[in-house]
Amino acid sequence: MAVLPKKDVVIIGYGAAGGPISVELSKAGYSVVALERGEHRTLADFAPKAFDTLRWVTRREMVPTIEEMPLTFRSDLNEKATPVPYIMANTVGGASVHWSGQSWRYYEEDFRVKSTIEELYSSEQLAYLEEDGANIQDWPITYDDLEPYYEKTEYHVGVGGWPGNIQGEIRPVDPEEGNPFEAPRQRDFPFRPLRDNATDITFREGALNLGLNPFHVPTAITTEAYTNPDGVERAACSYCPFCTSHGCWNGSKSDTRVSLLPTAEATGNFELRSNSHVLRINHENGRAVSVDYIDLITGEQHTQPGEMFYLGAYSFQNVRLLLYSGITGGGQVGKYFINRSGPSVHAIFDDRYLNGYAGPAVQRQGLDDYNGENNVDEKLQMSLDDFFVRGAFIGSPSQRNPLQTYGARPPEVPSWGVAYKEYFTENLNRYIGLQLLQEPLPYETSYIDLDPNYTDKFGVPAARVQRQAKQNEIRMSRYIYQKGVEILEAAGAARVWGSDTPRPSATMTHDLGGLRMGSDPSMSATNRYGQLWEVPNILVGGGALAPTMSGHNPTETIWTLSYWTSAAVLEGKLDLEDSQAFS
């Protein structure tokens, strides 16, 4: 086992979170190494010859096997957890390589959910949350703290959109396509989002018929040739439909590899080691000193010493690595895990073709009328049995090629035989399925720990996930299901179906919490900069930091938090010797 030369910064996992900090600290002269267990795939790997849904979606070529990344799940704490598939890519750039690119700022109130609901609702209305063991805390930071870093993400990573709110002015540009509920931004997006397709136009019609406020979602896809402030050049999206769960052939879908890596490498201070699987973090006297990792090509094990360590290996792996390394944060590491489960709504149209295969998944209209507390008036009228807090974004995805869509059928159609064939051949291109992005709550009984029964091939215990859907999720699902049905009916759908019941699972691609930030070390794992209370030279990246979720996808916030933490390091706001001594 070789001990390698010490680096100032060791980044563990080079996905979304690892990107910004690799740029910011290497630019500032720190020596930075990123250890990434995945391969170094480049544009050539995603070239049109690889427009192959079987490879990337069905067979999940970029996703590790269960032996490589074991994950187990149970809802009932008395049962044995069973192994479940991993779905996040392990590759240079992480899951940001095969993500969809739906890219949001969180709302102001997303950072203060506890205060918001306590202000709006009575203790009688909220009583069921305590019964269910909900543990909701405000973030120790605000939207205003992050606003400059959101802007940095949008300009450097590359996010396009219609502004909904510039410095308080609602829908300031023409056409008025922005999200009117958006938190105020100081500056417009660097470019516009994708265009509307037939599905979007249809969804929009339905929403407008109901008096709602549809908008085209912001997307981390360069819709025109774009050069970011560091000089990284990007090509315009071709609207090829091999986008979500595939890598982009053209470098148009923003990810850490195409947007940020070139800048980090150009500094000469950054080294990327792919195929490098980190096994454990070694620590002495309350400080991390090195990590042990395996070169997955040679099988050799190395020790990489460092001054500062950044956890960028995704929520499950970040928690697992800490626990396996004996860092428990006084029981806080792994707690308050949050992920989504929710209803589904599908429809077919008989008056039109939608040709949903002819565009990427993230080309979508959506609406936030039922997200967060935007529907507070309606909630105040609800009976105690129907009442819930928070809500969901509702949107209209595409990329409905047959290999990804063959399972979508109404309950009266069998899964095989003539009836199925007739249904599917007539309706593939008349079909739409909604995205219903519910905001679930953190609970005492939802957490990640080490599985006592399963290990990976190196003998490291699997991450075990425990997660439940409780009254809030069940009531919200019934409500959001109904809203989805109404929108599609208002759009003229001939047949609408779905499920109004949430089914919790281990991983939903939005897996947050587990290392939440807070102000009180007895109730959180890190301080406001993502610095572990227990080991001050370990900084946490990624969604694990989130005390609460949001009805929006998390990754723009993940990038933004990485900028936020980097700035705290550079401005001396945190002390690597003492997590309590921050300013």
Next chain:
Amino acid sequence: MGEMDRQRRAVSAVDRRMFVKVSAGSMAAVALRSAYTMDALAQETSAEAGYQFFTAHEAETIDALAEQIWPTTETSPGGSDAGVVVYIDRALGGAYQRYQPIYQAGIQWLDDATNEQFGDTFVGLAPEQQFELMDAVFNADATPAASPAATPEPQVDGVPVAATPEDTAEIAPSDGKVQVAGGEGPHIASLKAFLDLVRVHTMEGLFSDPVYGGNRDFAGWRAVGYPGPYIVYGAEEQQSFEPLNQPLQSIADL
């Protein structure tokens, strides 16, 4: 892992130089790497040598199942003419090797069941009898017995091999594994899980690119109105409410 990754490492060193200028002109990088992809595909689909995995009887059985699952209709060919069995055979010989035991056992369970009910193997039955049997199995209210003792789990380093993504997601949503009924004869739940696996693989054989051996003459894509991979979509096509009627193409044509 191994050789392929070594090559990848060498190639990524070359590609790194191209990073900063990522543009539509990245076709040079495409040419550089397409050799790898196409070799792998060519190997997987060299059909000339007959079946890679199936015996003749197994192939006939799967062919008949695929035809039941996606039958020939007046408007389009069925799973048999679409070459689904070739797709599944190539997959079992390659990427899906872990399913080989399930296929071998499953076909035996199926024949045991039809022998008991109709006195012949599955392929010996009339199509109506095949349908009847399959319909009964698919509609059976049966999930595999949950007793771990009854369901030996093949393990690699403590992780059940059977619980791969496809297994847990698609074979048997109830408990993640096909029941291997030790000495007790075919178990209806196991058979149901097996037929559902064949159903899923039939869909793959219909709707994956023809380079994988199925979707012959684009039979699957043509039936549902999908043209295959296109690199560019413009506003006019995307905003149309009519069928796009594009010529069919494969990644081999790109």
